[in-house]
Amino acid sequence: MAPDKVPMGRMFIDDEMMDAAQRILASGYWIKGPESKAFGAEWAEYCGALSGTPCSNGSVALIAALHSLDVGHGDEVIVPSHTYIASATCITLVGATPIFVEIEEEYYTIDSAAIEAAITPLTKAIIGVHLYGQPMSTDVYTVAKKHGIPVIEDSAQGHGGALNGQRIGSFGDIATFSFFPSKNMAVGGDGGAILTNREDLIQRVSTFIDHGRSDKYRNDVLGTNFRLSEIQCGIGRVQLKHLDGWVDRRNEIANRYSEAFSELTHIKTPKVREGATHAWHQYVLRVGDREAFQSHMSSMDISTGIHYPIPCHLQPVYSEHPQGKRGTLEYTEAVCDDIVSIPVMPLLTDEEVQRVIDAVIAWVP
Numbered sequence: 001m002a003p004d005k006v007p008m009g010r011m012f013i014d015d016e017m018m019d020a021a022q023r024i025l026a027s028g029y030w031i032k033g034p035e036s037k038a039f040g041a042e043w044a045e046y047c048g049a050l051s052g053t054p055c056s057n058g059s060v061a062l063i064a065a066l067h068s069l070d071v072g073h074g075d076e077v078i079v080p081s082h083t084y085i086a087s088a089t090c091i092t093l094v095g096a097t098p099i100f101v102e103i104e105e106e107y108y109t110i111d112s113a114a115i116e117a118a119i120t121p122l123t124k125a126i127i128g129v130h131l132y133g134q135p136m137s138t139d140v141y142t143v144a145k146k147h148g149i150p151v152i153e154d155s156a157q158g159h160g161g162a163l164n165g166q167r168i169g170s171f172g173d174i175a176t177f178s179f180f181p182s183k184n185m186a187v188g189g190d191g192g193a194i195l196t197n198r199e200d201l202i203q204r205v206s207t208f209i210d211h212g213r214s215d216k217y218r219n220d221v222l223g224t225n226f227r228l229s230e231i232q233c234g235i236g237r238v239q240l241k242h243l244d245g246w247v248d249r250r251n252e253i254a255n256r257y258s259e260a261f262s263e264l265t266h267i268k269t270p271k272v273r274e275g276a277t278h279a280w281h282q283y284v285l286r287v288g289d290r291e292a293f294q295s296h297m298s299s300m301d302i303s304t305g306i307h308y309p310i311p312c313h314l315q316p317v318y319s320e321h322p323q324g325k326r327g328t329l330e331y332t333e334a335v336c337d338d339i340v341s342i343p344v345m346p347l348l349t350d351e352e353v354q355r356v357i358d359a360v361i362a363w364v365p
């Protein structure tokens with residue numbers, strides 16, 4: 001019998017998650033209960049942040065972060081164009097303008113020199129993305145501090161990553177996470193979290209996601225319902241216990257790939273920043289002729305992905321944006337044309353990892 005196709009993702013579900021879901025369901029406490037409080041606190045502690053607030057997903061976490069920093073109409077927010085679209089659309093949704101900048105050549109995360117060049121008197125915040133699980137450079141925070149501009153760490157792909165011994169999610173003014181099913185850690189549905197190290201933002205964040213409420217029938221400030229359910233928080237607490245093991249396994253697989261592909265001159269392998277624990281949400285190659293590479297991999301029963309084929313500034317939603325044309329961010333555009341992601345999720349078997357390696361090595365461009 002032919003082996004199954006090696007997938008890009010595979011769900012982790014265990015008895016403890018099932019028990020948690022059943023126990024919480026039976027408790028009748030479905031929202032705003034002990035699980036949300038515990039999950040927020042445990043997630044913040046894990047990442048080394050002062051406070052954590054679970055929320056509905058990583059996209060609204062970004063909106064909540066911008067709102068808490070008073071970003072709105074007339075403001076500019078600097079963001080890399082090479083990211084998932086939510087990193088940019090959150091800015092537009094609060095009425096501000098995204099200013100798209102380049103990424104670092106080797107690491108694909110936001111370039112601090114490009115940030116500095118893009119700062120204007122209207123710059124109200126910077127959103128940096130720990131893309132693929134690679135921690136962004138500490139130079140980002142240094143530049144931001146020099147100009148007195150807050151940093152939001154979009155950590156949707158960074159669970160468990162660290163730089164110089166400090167975890168992703170504890171560097172900036174606010175950090176946002178996604179627990180979408182394919183992420184390094186999940187909650188049994190959509191989910192997200194907002195972390196902060198700033199005392200003055202803790203209350204703002206937690207009330208914003210709960211209708212600005214100070215009491216059941218009293219709404220002091222503008223807010224809405226971005227809460228996460230108790231069942232999902234309970235599942236997240238179980239998944240958190242596995243995260244370190246999963247990140248270790250992702251590193252093991254990524255190291256096997258990088259070693260196996262080190263002699264291949266027609267493929268560019270990803271680099272790890274010095275001092276970093278890469279979270280390896282994605283293992284991304286640059287392959288030149290991507291279409292040919294993907295059809296070769298598919299013919300060998302290996303799934304691949306593209307993260308992402310269209311940079312944000314070239315998405316139709318930004319066709320009216322002053323930067324919304326080809327040639328604006330040449331490096332980003334070139335990267336988006338030939339990147340391809342191969343499976344790196346922790347539930348891959350050693351045999352599947354070997355099949356991926358064999359297939360990549362067998363590719364002749």
Ligand SMILES: Cc1ncc(COP(=O)(O)O)c(C=O)c1O
Pocket residue numbers: 057058059060083084086087129154156157177178179180190191192
């Ligand atoms: C970098 C980045 N930011 C934000 C998000 C949005 O998260 P969610 O899908 O949970 O809304 C994602 C999810 O794919 C992401 O990868």
